[in-house]
Amino acid sequence: MRKSKSVKRRSVGQYKNLKCQNSDLDTSKYAKFAPIDGPCTEVVNVPEEVERVLCFKCTSRSASGK
Ligand SMILES: [Zn+2]
Secondary structure (H helix, E strand, C coil), X not given: CCCCCCCCCCCCCCEEXXXXXXXXXXXXXXXXHCCCCXXXXXXXXXXXXXXXXXXXXXXXXXXHCC
């Protein structure tokens, strides 16, 4: 996907707020790390090119293996 052109686009990328991918458990690859009581509601500020993000809460759950 990524082309190795050395042409710089914008020097500073745009950021956006993206919901944790565990807000939609049907499409999340990490649904098993979602909160026990339902879909995750965390929002994470990420670079615009990021399409999926896992919030720190779900990340820490995945890291702890619980
Ligand atoms: Zn989350």
